[in-house]
Amino acid sequence: MRSSSDFDSFYQAPDPWGIETATRRDKALATVIGPFVEGRSALELGCGEGHLTATVFRKARSVKGIDISPLAISRATSRFIPNASFQVADFLDVSFADYDVIAAIECLYYLSPAEQEAFYRKMVSEHPGKIFILSGPIIGTNEHRTYFTHAGIEQTFARHGLSLIKWRNLNANRNAGAVATIAAAASRLPLRNKVLEMLPEKFVNQRCYVAQCPTRTNAL
Ligand SMILES: C[S@@+](CC[C@H](N)C(=O)[O-])C[C@H]1O[C@@H](n2cnc3c(N)ncnc32)[C@H](O)[C@@H]1O
Structure with a gap:
């Protein structure tokens, strides 16, 4: 796992991943996540500087944003988002109990495989029967790290008893050859949702998943 000072060094300059300008990702995320968070209490893991907290989670009844980077959390806090509170913490150390929805958007792949297994065990035990949202690249391994694959996510969900409710492609993988480049260009057009769906x-680069954790009985 990366440390808080690792992530603080990323955050020396604001918005290190260009998240503020990724508005098409915001819209695609809002479409798939919106109905599951509106009016509910959400725990947003790896919330960074609070961009998604202010956009995708703005209709939640309440949202608690957790991030390991003190710099990111100080910027998130200074947005003064009315329905949000923030905490500096490793998300493996906070309680997952008493939220309607837990979301891990672009952060779970920073954990080692063993830590990811511990994460799912904790979630299934502390968040039974409730909604889990996962988003990240499904491109497998590249020069930076090992991300997810669709089959890998299905296997992980099955191993921990999660039921997949839906998934949605968020954007095309520009490094996947000519078809993906054309798809990436087409995904800027008015019919982009259809292009992305197909x-x-x-x-595909990033895909967002909505799943339901097993109830306590099923988890035994
Ligand atoms: C790529 S950023 C994504 C930010 C935001 N979720 C988004 O998608 O716009 C990943 C974030 O996860 C945070 N993070 C990574 N591992 C973490 C951990 N174990 N506990 C808490 N936050 C973590 C990092 O500090 C960083 O802010």
Whole structure:
């Protein structure tokens, strides 16, 4: 796992991943996540500087944003988002109990495989029967790290008893050849949702998943 000072060094300059300008990702995320968070209490893991807290989670009844980077959390706090509170913490150390929804958007792949397994065990035990949202690249391994694959996510969910409710492609993988480049360009057009929906996995960059944790009885 990366440390808080690792992430603080990323955050020396604001918005290190260009999140503020990724408005198409915001819209795609809002479409798939919106109905599950509106009016509910949410725990947003790896919330960074609070961009998604202020946009995608703005209709939640309440949202608690957790991030390991003190710098990111100080910027998130200074947004003064009315329905939000923030905490500096490793998300493996906070309680997952008493939220309607837990979201891990672009952060779970920073954990080692063993830590990810511990994460799912904790979630299934502290968040039974409730909604889990996961988002990240499904491109497998690249020069930076090991991300997810669709089959890997299905296997992980099955191993921990989560039921997949839906998934949605968020954007095309520009490094996946000519088809993906064309798809990425087409995904800027008015019919982008249709283009993204039809995109085969090998041309997809990020995908968002909504799943339900097993009830306590099922988890035994
Ligand atoms: C790529 S950023 C994504 C930010 C935001 N979720 C988004 O998608 O716009 C990943 C964030 O996860 C945070 N993070 C990574 N591992 C963490 C951990 N174990 N506990 C808390 N936060 C963590 C990092 O500090 C960083 O802010």
